[in-house]
Amino acid sequence: MPAEWAPHEATWLSWPNNKDTWTEEMDAVEAAFAQAVECLSQGEIVKILVDSDQEQERARAILNQRPMRWGNIKFIVHPTVDVWIRDYGPNFLIYQKASGGKKELGYNKWVFNAWGNKYADLATDTAVFDDLASRVPGRRFEPKIVLEGGSIEVNGEGVCLTTEQCLLNPNRNPKLNRGQIERKLKEHLGVQKILWLAEGVEGDDTDGHIDDIARFTDARTILAVYEENKADKNHAILHENWERLESMTDAKDRPFRLFKLPMPEPVIYGSNRVPASYANFLITNKHVLVPVFGQKRDAEALKIITPLFPNREVVGINCKVMVRGFGTLHCASQQQPAI
Numbered sequence: 041m042p043a044e045w046a047p048h049e050a051t052w053l054s055w056p057n058n059k060d061t062w063t064e065e066m067d068a069v070e071a072a073f074a075q076a077v078e079c080l081s082q083g084e085i086v087k088i089l090v091d092s093d094q095e096q097e098r099a100r101a102i103l104n105q106r107p108m109r110w111g112n113i114k115f116i117v118h119p120t121v122d123v124w125i126r127d128y129g130p131n132f133l134i135y136q137k138a139s140g141g142k143k144e145l146g147y148n149k150w151v152f153n154a155w156g157n158k159y160a161d162l163a164t165d166t167a168v169f170d171d172l173a174s175r176v177p178g179r180r181f182e183p184k185i186v187l188e189g190g191s192i193e194v195n196g197e198g199v200c201l202t203t204e205q206c207l208l209n210p211n212r213n214p215k216l217n218r219g220q221i222e223r224k225l226k227e228h229l230g231v232q233k234i235l236w237l238a239e240g241v242e243g244d245d246t247d248g249h250i251d252d253i254a255r256f257t258d259a260r261t262i263l264a265v266y267e268e269n270k271a272d273k274n275h276a277i278l279h280e281n282w283e284r285l286e287s288m289t290d291a292k293d294r295p296f297r298l299f300k301l302p303m304p305e306p307v308i309y310g311s312n313r314v315p316a317s318y319a320n321f322l323i324t325n326k327h328v329l330v331p332v333f334g335q336k337r338d339a340e341a342l343k344i345i346t347p348l349f350p351n352r353e354v355v356g357i358n359c360k361v362m363v364r365g366f367g368t369l370h371c372a373s374q375q376q377p378a379i
Contacts (some may be wrong), residue, residue, distance in 0.1 A: 041133050041229045043256060044323040047378040049145075050085035050114075051324065052130075053077070054123045054372070055099045057091055060161075061122055061365040064157060068361040070102050074331055075357050076322070076369060081109040082276040083325030087376075089168070091119045118172055121165050124367055126251070127188035128165040129374045130176055133230070145178030145379055148228050150187040155246050156211030177376070185221070186212040190249035190371055192225070196255040198232040198291030200225050205248030212247075233291045237281045241265065241303070242273045244315040244366070249301045251370045252317040257299075257348040260290055265319050266300040274303055292355075299348065302340055304333045308309040309364045318362045320370040321345065328352050331359035331368035347370030 053076075056062065056069045080086045090096040096115045103113070130147035137144070152166035169176060193201040206212070207221055216224070254264040255312025264285055268272040274285045282300070289295055307316040318341035321330040328349045332338035338356060346354040359368040 041131065041192075041194045041196075042377045043194060043232075043259065044375055045258070046196060048084045048325050048375045049378040050087050050376040051080050051127055051322075051357070052087045052374045052376065054120045054125045055091075055095060056123050056372075057095060058122050058365075059143040061350050062361065065361045068358070069365075070099075071370075072357050072359055072362050072369075074102050074281050076373075077103055077113065078106040079327045079329055079353075079355055080324050083327070085112050085114060087114050087116060089118055089120055089125070092253050093117060094147055103359045110173055111173040114171050116172065116175060118168060120168055123365070123372045124165075124190075124371070125374050126190045126367075126371050127155070127246075128168060129189065130169055130180075130375045130376075131189050132178065132374070133181070134377055134379065135179070135230070143379055145377070147176060147178050148181050148183055150183055150189075151185060152188065153212070154188050155188065156209060158211075158245060181228060185216065185223055185224050188246065188249065189374060190246060190367075193250045193255055194229060194231060195259045195290070197259040199256075200229055200231040200233070201235045201237065201254055201256070201261075201262070201275075202250050203237045203240060203248040203253070205251075206246065209247050216343075231291075232251065235284075235288050237284055239277045239281070241277065241317055242306075242312040243371060246315075246331075246366070249371075252320055253278070254285065254317055255319050255321070256346075258295065259297070261348065263295040263299045263301050263319065263345065263348065265303050265317055267303045272306075278303070300346055302337050303308060304341075305335050307333055307360065307363055309314050314363050315366055316359075317368075318345070320368045322369045322373050323349070323352070323375075326352060328354045329369050330354060331354050331363065332356040333360045333363070334358060 133146040154163035304316045
């Protein structure tokens, strides 16, 4: 599995339409998607799943309000329940049939059980890419374990970062132990080393997806969220993760460069805290798209992220409404590497 900053052929999205996820202000979610598509289309193909021809026309009308490169936008009509394609969609790979052979595109189709069988109505999204198998380029691999794309983060040089809270959770693969899960990851991601953080942020219904807490920005640099306020429930969780990161090394046993990224101030929807995180950014060919939440801390987060991507434009996208669905930009996208 290439690192996210490796060249993309395309990025896959599912257009938002689930009124149960966003009971109000769907237009704000669509506006965030439109801004993301605008940036994506400047440097790569954007493959957008839409439920119907009518939804395609609605998406086109919304996208037309921004300066799109329409030659890079491809619609695929197929129903989906929700937008979180990172978790139910293909996990793309580059592989070689033999040493020195031609590099080819492939993908893992993991089993999706709606984040530990929490949402029966969303579990049907596991079949989306069974139906679309002929539209997904590359050879299909089936690891036959439950795993979501947001639970893994690779540096492209042999390391996978994940969390115990998610991958060791009995609601995923209760018959597999840590060693067996590590072997599956090494076999199907082409990595040599698995690094385990502890838990994810407060309000995260995915049981601690890594893409809300720690991200590689290059092969030896990790950007990790941190909460300085000791009264905040995230402080102890993220402090433990930070201490683990300080002792971790890459596949050649070299320490990582570590940078702290602030947590947003708590985002509350109804009576629930939702998992707002600046770490849920998406790296594209030309941009880094960062979720922001209309807070003073937004500027601080962008200031930290920007110098870590000197060859890309860092763009903040307002995700204050989108995060009510318990995810933002990285959760709602999946990159397809270029060969």
